Amino acid sequence: MKTSIATVSLSGDLKDKLDAIAKAGFDGVEIFENDFLVFDESPRQVGRMVRDHGLEITLFQPFRDFEGMPEPLRSRTFDRAERKFDLMQEMGTDLVLVCSNVSSAAIGGLDRAAADFHELGDRAAKRGLKVGYEALAWGRHINDHRDAWEIVRRADHPNVGLILDSFHTLSRKIDVNSIRSIPKEKIFIIQLADAPLIDMDLLYWSRHFRNMPGEGDLPVLDFMNAVAATGYDGYLSLEIFNDQFRGGNANAIAVDGRRSLVYLGDQVRRAEPESALAVPEMPARVAVEGVAFVEFAIDEAEAPQLEALIATLGFHKAAKHKTKSVTVFRQGGINLVVNTERRGFAASSYLVHGTSAYAMGLLVGDAQAARSRAVALGAEPFDQPLDPGEIEMPAVRGVGGGIVYFLDRKSALARIWDVEFEPVADTSTVAPAGLEAIDHVAQTMQYDELLTWLLFYTSLLEAHKTPVVDIVDPSGIVRSQVVENAAGSLRITMNGAENRNTLAGRFIAETFGSGIQHLAFRTNDIFATAAALSANGFVSLAISPNYYDDLEARFGLEARMSERLRSHNILYDRDEHGEYFQLYSPTFAEGFFFEIVERRGYRGYGAANAIFRIAALRKHLRPAGMPRA
Numbered sequence: 001m002k003t004s005i006a007t008v009s010l011s012g013d014l015k016d017k018l019d020a021i022a023k024a025g026f027d028g029v030e031i032f033e034n035d036f037l038v039f040d041e042s043p044r045q046v047g048r049m050v051r052d053h054g055l056e057i058t059l060f061q062p063f064r065d066f067e068g069m070p071e072p073l074r075s076r077t078f079d080r081a082e083r084k085f086d087l088m089q090e091m092g093t094d095l096v097l098v099c100s101n102v103s104s105a106a107i108g109g110l111d112r113a114a115a116d117f118h119e120l121g122d123r124a125a126k127r128g129l130k131v132g133y134e135a136l137a138w139g140r141h142i143n144d145h146r147d148a149w150e151i152v153r154r155a156d157h158p159n160v161g162l163i164l165d166s167f168h169t170l171s172r173k174i175d176v177n178s179i180r181s182i183p184k185e186k187i188f189i190i191q192l193a194d195a196p197l198i199d200m201d202l203l204y205w206s207r208h209f210r211n212m213p214g215e216g217d218l219p220v221l222d223f224m225n226a227v228a229a230t231g232y233d234g235y236l237s238l239e240i241f242n243d244q245f246r247g248g249n250a251n252a253i254a255v256d257g258r259r260s261l262v263y264l265g266d267q268v269r270r271a272e273p274e275s276a277l278a279v280p281e282m283p284a285r286v287a288v289e290g291v292a293f294v295e296f297a298i299d300e301a302e303a304p305q306l307e308a309l310i311a312t313l314g315f316h317k318a319a320k321h322k323t324k325s326v327t328v329f330r331q332g333g334i335n336l337v338v339n340t341e342r343r344g345f346a347a348s349s350y351l352v353h354g355t356s357a358y359a360m361g362l363l364v365g366d367a368q369a370a371r372s373r374a375v376a377l378g379a380e381p382f383d384q385p386l387d388p389g390e391i392e393m394p395a396v397r398g399v400g401g402g403i404v405y406f407l408d409r410k411s412a413l414a415r416i417w418d419v420e421f422e423p424v425a426d427t428s429t430v431a432p433a434g435l436e437a438i439d440h441v442a443q444t445m446q447y448d449e450l451l452t453w454l455l456f457y458t459s460l461l462e463a464h465k466t467p468v469v470d471i472v473d474p475s476g477i478v479r480s481q482v483v484e485n486a487a488g489s490l491r492i493t494m495n496g497a498e499n500r501n502t503l504a505g506r507f508i509a510e511t512f513g514s515g516i517q518h519l520a521f522r523t524n525d526i527f528a529t530a531a532a533l534s535a536n537g538f539v540s541l542a543i544s545p546n547y548y549d550d551l552e553a554r555f556g557l558e559a560r561m562s563e564r565l566r567s568h569n570i571l572y573d574r575d576e577h578g579e580y581f582q583l584y585s586p587t588f589a590e591g592f593f594f595e596i597v598e599r600r601g602y603r604g605y606g607a608a609n610a611i612f613r614i615a616a617l618r619k620h621l622r623p624a625g626m627p628r629a
């Protein structure tokens with residue numbers, strides 16, 4: 001499978017873009033005219049620079065407002081084309097993208113356009129060049145790939161072909177099956193882009209909101225399956241106009257782009273096994289049985305406070321690592337690992353971020369396969385030297401440079417707790433509080449990382465995303481998006497902070513990066529849990545009494561119920577599936593906190609309660625910028 005990306009998709013100057021594109025592993029690049037025009041090197045030098053990066057120029061674009069022009073405009077357009085042909089030959093590319101005419105001067109008519117393309121094909125052929133025609137969704141006369149194909153067919157010239165762009169086809173909801181009957185040799189290149197579903201003007205939507213396949217809501221896979229059915233085996237080329245990407249980190253966006261294509265190719269391979277795209281084989285998306293553990297990096301001075309907090313939550317100290325200062329606290333199916341090592345990755349993570357939940361372990365069917373898939377999708381492998389007797393746990397880098405470990409029941413990893421750890425006598429006086437499992441892991445990140453991690457998780461794991469929800473923080477909006485599986489055994493909530501003043505934004509500033517900001521545990525009886533926690537000396541996050549008055553009004557709750565909720569600082573929500581109960585700890589260290597939830601059929605995450613929870617948590621923050629003890 002050959003992958004390419006248009007320079008317009010990334011930020012920086014042409015050199016920055018090429019560096020990022022080459023590093024991410026693309027084979028080719030579409031040179032967007034403006035990126036060339038604002039660059040100071042000659043076409044020949046640009047061509048050399050591209051090839052020095054190990055890349056091929058897949059096409060030069062766009063050539064605008066060509067077909068169907070009346071004289072004297074028509075002659076001028078052909079002169080303009082000849083100039084671009086000169087440039088392409090200097091640069092070293094043989095394909096130009098001609099997008100459908102948007103000019104008010106353009107005259108319609110398939111045969112007129114076909115004749116223009118036939119002539120352009122003749123001129124291109126003299127120089128060994130090719131012309132690809134793309135229907136813009138807002139083209140004046142041609143805005144549907146089926147019409148563009150009809151023109152290409154009538155042009156009947158070996159040097160004239162069709163360019164399909166998923167955005168233009170899917171944004172207009174054009175039946176993708178119409179692609180299946182196009183001869184593959186007439187498809188000169190495939191451009192791919194996704195986009196979030198927003199009801200707006202097509203041109204504006206296309207120029208500002210496109211994103212990588214899999215990051216948006218368009219059925220790009222259906223489009224691609226139809227393309228694959230033609231036998232097409234050429235480049236898959238990303239063309240992503242996105243305001244955020246233009247201002248983003250070119251390297252990160254390029255990695256996302258390459259991941260999106262590899263993932264798309266993998267899905268096509270599974271849907272159309274006969275496809276000619278030569279997609280590399282990789283293990284299937286990974287089913288997650290649950291979050292097996294979360295590990296904290298912390299120093300010895302602060303660890304007792306965390307351990308005391310965990311104890312009031314009803315966790316008991318279960319085991320100690322045989323060779324490392326690592327302790328496991330356990331309750332129900334939950335393992336919390338506290339790592340105070342002074343060497344190794346956890347120690348470095350502590351030095352950079354302060355106390356943080358820097359790693360999580362996912363229980364999967366085959367841990368090695370999970371890591372292989374992650375690496376095939378461009379994840380950064382994580383390895384760390386083992387002590388004698390330790391079992392290697394496959395891992396990759398995750399959000400904020402943290403670690404995602406994979407465990408399974410089929411390898412030696414099944415016995416890791418027994419092999420690497422020694423049980424410790426439980427001397428604690430606290431009682432278990434009925435916490436059964438990790439309900440969700442909440443990761444906080446910069447807003448512009450949200451799509452990156454969304455794609456990371458959904459391409460790797462058997463999980464889907466839910467729509468973005470706006471969380472109102474008193475100091476700004478935080479955008480929240482969930483990755484979860486159908487069984488509910490994997491739930492990751494991601495909060496993207498747009499500014500530093502929100503609770504999420506402060507967390508990122510205080511911990512010098514993104515990471516897990518809270519962990520939510522599941523109970524089957526929130527009131528019994530709340531009572532047990534109180535008995536353990538747990539102090540829950542105090543919620544404003546006004547909240548409970550409002551609850552009664554909003555949900556028609558009985559006064560007895562709202563009083564019960566209030567007395568335990570329990571938040572309440574309801575959806576069409578059932579009820580939800582939430583209870584919070586105050587923040588700890590750099591803004592980390594715990595949550596306890598009970599789901600009575602409810603499927604969401606209590607977004608409506610977030611403003612109350614955030615307002616309460618803010619009261620517990622240590623003043624911004626205070627050094628750690």
Ligand SMILES: O=C(O)c1ccc(O)c(O)c1
Pocket residue numbers: 061062097099134136165191206207239
């Ligand atoms: O927005 C545009 O003008 C434009 C130009 C070239 C393309 O390939 C495209 O998809 C859109």
Ligand SMILES: [Mg+2]
Pocket residue numbers: 134165191239
């Ligand atoms: Mg396009």
